[in-house]
Amino acid sequence: MPRTRNLSSSELLSVVDANGMSEYHSAMSKYPFNEIEKKWQEYWDEQKTFKVTEDPSVPEEKRLYVLDMFPYPSSQGLHVGHPEGYTASDIYSRFMRMRGYKVLHPMGFDSFGLPAENYAIKTGTQPRVTTEENINLFINQIKTLGFSYDWDRQVSTHRPEYFKWTQWIFLKLFEQGLAYEDEAPINWCPSCKTGLANEEVKEGRCDRCGAEVNRKSIRQWILKITEYADRLLEDLELLDWTESIKSMQRNWIGRSEGADVKFKLADGSEEFEVYTTRPDTLFGATYMVLSPEHPLVEQVTTEARCADVQTYLEEAQKKSDLERTDLAKDKTGVFTGSYAINPVNGKEIPIWVADYVLISYGSGAIMAVPGHDQRDWEFAKKFDLPIIEVLQGGDVQKEAFIGDGLHVNSEFLDGLNKEDSIEKIITWLESKGLGKRAVNYKLRDWIFSRQRYWGEPIPIVHCDECGPIPLPEEELPLTLPEVESYKPTGTGESPLAAIDEWVNTTCPKCGGPGKRETNTMPQWAGSCWYYLRYLDPKNETQLADLDKIKYWMPVDLYVGGAEHAVLHLLYARFWHKVLYDIGVVNTKEPFQRLVNQGMILGEGGVKMSKSLGNVINPDDIIRDFGADSMRMYEMFMGPLQVSKAWSTKGLAGVHRFLDRVWRVSDRPVIDEEPPKHYLQLLHKTIKKVTEDTEGLEFNTAIAQMMIFINEIFQEKQIYRALWEPFVQLISPYAPHLGEEMWVKLGNTPSISDTPWPQWEEELTREEEVTVVLQVNGKVRAKVNLPAGTEEETLKKTAIENERIAQWTGGKQVVKVIAVKDKLVNIVVK
RNA sequence: GCGAGAGUGGUGAAAUUGGUAGACACGCUAGAUUUAGGAUCUAGUGCCGUUGCGGCGUAAGGGUUCAAGUCCCUUCUCUCGCACCA
Numbered sequence: 001m002p003r004t005r006n007l008s009s010s011e012l013l014s015v016v017d018a019n020g021m022s023e024y025h026s027a028m029s030k031y032p033f034n035e036i037e038k039k040w041q042e043y044w045d046e047q048k049t050f051k052v053t054e055d056p057s058v059p060e061e062k063r064l065y066v067l068d069m070f071p072y073p074s075s076q077g078l079h080v081g082h083p084e085g086y087t088a089s090d091i092y093s094r095f096m097r098m099r100g101y102k103v104l105h106p107m108g109f110d111s112f113g114l115p116a117e118n119y120a121i122k123t124g125t126q127p128r129v130t131t132e133e134n135i136n137l138f139i140n141q142i143k144t145l146g147f148s149y150d151w152d153r154q155v156s157t158h159r160p161e162y163f164k165w166t167q168w169i170f171l172k173l174f175e176q177g178l179a180y181e182d183e184a185p186i187n188w189c190p191s192c193k194t195g196l197a198n199e200e201v202k203e204g205r206c207d208r209c210g211a212e213v214n215r216k217s218i219r220q221w222i223l224k225i226t227e228y229a230d231r232l233l234e235d236l237e238l239l240d241w242t243e244s245i246k247s248m249q250r251n252w253i254g255r256s257e258g259a260d261v262k263f264k265l266a267d268g269s270e271e272f273e274v275y276t277t278r279p280d281t282l283f284g285a286t287y288m289v290l291s292p293e294h295p296l297v298e299q300v301t302t303e304a305r306c307a308d309v310q311t312y313l314e315e316a317q318k319k320s321d322l323e324r325t326d327l328a329k330d331k332t333g334v335f336t337g338s339y340a341i342n343p344v345n346g347k348e349i350p351i352w353v354a355d356y357v358l359i360s361y362g363s364g365a366i367m368a369v370p371g372h373d374q375r376d377w378e379f380a381k382k383f384d385l386p387i388i389e390v391l392q393g394g395d396v397q398k399e400a401f402i403g404d405g406l407h408v409n410s411e412f413l414d415g416l417n418k419e420d421s422i423e424k425i426i427t428w429l430e431s432k433g434l435g436k437r438a439v440n441y442k443l444r445d446w447i448f449s450r451q452r453y454w455g456e457p458i459p460i461v462h463c464d465e466c467g468p469i470p471l472p473e474e475e476l477p478l479t480l481p482e483v484e485s486y487k488p489t490g491t492g493e494s495p496l497a498a499i500d501e502w503v504n505t506t507c508p509k510c511g512g513p514g515k516r517e518t519n520t521m522p523q524w525a526g527s528c529w530y531y532l533r534y535l536d537p538k539n540e541t542q543l544a545d546l547d548k549i550k551y552w553m554p555v556d557l558y559v560g561g562a563e564h565a566v567l568h569l570l571y572a573r574f575w576h577k578v579l580y581d582i583g584v585v586n587t588k589e590p591f592q593r594l595v596n597q598g599m600i601l602g603e604g605g606v607k608m609s610k611s612l613g614n615v616i617n618p619d620d621i622i623r624d625f626g627a628d629s630m631r632m633y634e635m636f637m638g639p640l641q642v643s644k645a646w647s648t649k650g651l652a653g654v655h656r657f658l659d660r661v662w663r664v665s666d667r668p669v670i671d672e673e674p675p676k677h678y679l680q681l682l683h684k685t686i687k688k689v690t691e692d693t694e695g696l697e698f699n700t701a702i703a704q705m706m707i708f709i710n711e712i713f714q715e716k717q718i719y720r721a722l723w724e725p726f727v728q729l730i731s732p733y734a735p736h737l738g739e740e741m742w743v744k745l746g747n748t749p750s751i752s753d754t755p756w757p758q759w760e761e762e763l764t765r766e767e768e769v770t771v772v773l774q775v776n777g778k779v780r781a782k783v784n785l786p787a788g789t790e791e792e793t794l795k796k797t798a799i800e801n802e803r804i805a806q807w808t809g810g811k812q813v814v815k816v817i818a819v820k821d822k823l824v825n826i827v828v829k
Numbered sequence: 830g831c832g833a834g835a836g837u838g839g840u841g842a843a844a845u846u847g848g849u850a851g852a853c854a855c856g857c858u859a860g861a862u863u864u865a866g867g868a869u870c871u872a873g874u875g876c877c878g879u880u881g882c883g884g885c886g887u888a889a890g891g892g893u894u895c896a897a898g899u900c901c902c903u904u905c906u907c908u909c910g911c912a913c914c915a
Contacts, residue, residue: 361914703853
């Protein structure tokens with residue numbers, strides 16, 4: 001007997017046809033997602049449903065930190081890519097809360113950055129003003145998606161109370177000797193008018209604007225990330241990240257082992273070092289190459305060669321990075337006129353200058369072994385330099401042989417393989433003082449200053465007497481002054497340089513006149529440590545309280561785009577390790593588990609872009625279909641980690657599903673014991689949804705919920721014992737609908753405070769299974785048998801089956817294989 | 830070129846340890862319903878054929894196995910990252 005009845009519009013309008021079949025569909029069947037969603041968003045906000053505190057009674061293993069990569073608050077608002085990762089982490093957070101975990105799930109804004117500044121240049125509007133406006137826009141948009149953030153922990157990197165601590169970390173880096181000034185040629189984006197880190201240059205172009213990057217020599221602040229190269233590499237082992245991201249970081253760090261070898265000039269005047277990973281091929285070195293920027297170039301150039309070398313250097317300098325690294329291009333170079341002595345055999349070999357050798361790697365000079373290095377081989381062929389085979393296995397006149405083999409023409413290395421001779425030659429070089437074992441990295445120090453306005457000021461005062469002096473901590477935050485023009489000067493000075501009253505100050509050390517550093521920090525600075533500030537966002541005396549850090553760290557799940565593989569994720573790891581070394585944090589690594597969501601492409605699998613006009617605006621989707629549909633669709637599209645194409649038809653399908661769920665919830669509730677087959681379906685559904693949600697396999701969890709609804713939809717009433725658990729299962733996915741249906745059942749909110757349903761393994765097992773009968777591996781019949789039927793019985797059933805008999809008749813049975821609850825395969829000849 | 834990952838219907842995709850390929854959804858087809866607002870309900874839908882049956886089928890080719898989307902080898906294609914790193 002129904003104990004409670006839901007008065008619903010659908011019921012009032014339900015139709016009973018001539019056969020007495022009633023149809024619970026009607027004009028009103030579209031569920032009122034707009035009302036429901038608004039209602040529950042306000043409820044969560046007012047009740048602070050998702051606020052968390054550091055409750056010491058919660059055991060450590062029940063504390064969970066689920067983090068999203070925070071967005072840059074652009075004036076464009078959210079795009080459909082944002083809700084993908086945010087929904088995934090939100091479902092996981094809500095799910096884990098219901099499973100008894102205390103979940104920290106915060107959100108904030110990476111609010112320093114170029115777009116606001118560029119907008120300021122165009123319109124004169126202060127970046128601070130636009131940024132605050134955009135943050136409000138983002139918060140409103142994010143709230144319409146029903147995410148369970150603890151909004152009391154929100155941070156924005158551009159606010160002084162936040163960047164005070166970004167500056168504080170810079171001072172610590174400076175104290176540790178990890179921040180230094182240098183004037184060196186760096187990547188310069190002529191469009192953004194600022195220097196860039198190596199990580200920000202993609203294929204010779206600015207990662208942000210796509211302009212071709214050139215070289216410019218300006219004074220820079222640089223962070224010694226290379227000092228942490230080994231630890232950044234080794235500690236990747238500790239992390240639960242995908243292999244592809246780990247390998248990108250490994251490649252980026254680019255550790256290689258080899259030797260530094262000293263070469264003397266033939267006239268004995270000078271000695272210089274080269275780095276090689278193949279010291280075993282020293283006997284095959286037939287020439288040397290200096291990079292055009294190498295300090296020795298001038299000295300080794302003979303008078304006769306001077307004009308040619310000069311011309312070459314000028315040409316090399318004119319080339320952009322893009323041209324210099326273009327592999328399709330022929331190798332170029334010029335002979336200096338001088339010779340070096342090969343330390344292993346005393347032979348004189350010519351010294352060339354060529355731009356295929358980079359000044360920024362190793363010592364900027366190489367020994368060229370054309371027989372066993374493809375680049376050297378191409379150069380030798382072009383300039384007709386000798387090619388000597390020192391390792392057998394290929395034909396060095398046809399191409400460089402880089403494989404392993406036995407050494408020849410190498411005196412004491414002859415007959416040894418690659419590995420052994422590398423060891424032997426290094427020992428030999430070290431004993432003679434001619435060289436030493438060496439390690440090199442592709443990773444370069446981090447060019448940290450930007451010649452722009454809208455970033456954290458670097459808290460340094462330049463004093464003629466004392467040099468660069470850090471501001472005392474009490475003077476932080478050092479805030480940005482108002483400026484008249486935001487325009488970058490392009491001279492290597494930021495717009496701050498024009499504000500005399502800000503620039504001119506006193507030296508904190510000697511009290512004499514000083515000038516403030518006018519460069520600002522890159523956008524990555526703020527995002528290097530924001531996950532720590534969430535733990536204690538209002539702390540005025542420290543970055544975050546160590547007890548709170550210990551309570552939550554490390555981040556248990558970090559969800560975001562793969563585009564940050566070697567930028568944010570490498571920089572943040574670096575800072576975290578520095579903070580670890582000075583005792584500010586207690587973990588070696590910040591982000592234990594990382595999941596990268598795939599990109600959402602436009603319809604048809606092409607990239608979403610304004611120019612193609614295929615950009616989907618989340619606001620429109622939420623208005624027309626509701627946030628729950630948006631959330632569920634993005635999770636149903638496919639696996640979280642892969643790219644997938646948007647389909648509004650697909651979205652409508654998921655919306656239809658939620659509509660069906662709603663219509664079920666309109667049916668009368670009965671408290672009777674549900675039939676067993678429904679109970680079994682429920683328990684299977686609980687199991688599948690639980691396991692899949694835990695593994696972030698949301699698409700298959702949703703498919704199971706659809707199967708459940710398709711079955712249950714046949715009934716004219718709903719069994720409370722089935723429906724309550726189902727509403728709980730769907731609630732992390734469609735939280736507004738979940739809350740609404742929960743109270744509709746007569747319960748009190750919030751459903752997120754209820755314990756996640758449990759399944760009984762017994763009820764998830766089928767009593768009857770379909771066993772496939774095969775002959776020679778082909779399915780010839782199917783029979784339904786009780787689960788657990790013994791193999792012998794299966795075989796007997798198969799052999800006696802008449803359809804099988806048709807296939808085995810007259811043939812010799814060679815073998816019968818039976819797999820319990822699966823199949824029988826009869827092999828005949 | 831090097832590194833990583835991926836190729837399954839018309840589409841997005843499912844598929845413990847190798848054990849019914851294509852769950853779920855979109856689209857499509859047919860039918861039902863005077864059907865307000867991206868309707869709903871029912872049935873069908875991998876391809877081919879002589880359609881109450883059979884053949885073929887997970888990028889291509891080969892192999893291991895009673896049995897391969899899954900394991901091994903070769904080739905091709907695509908995506909991402911790096912790109913003269915000595």
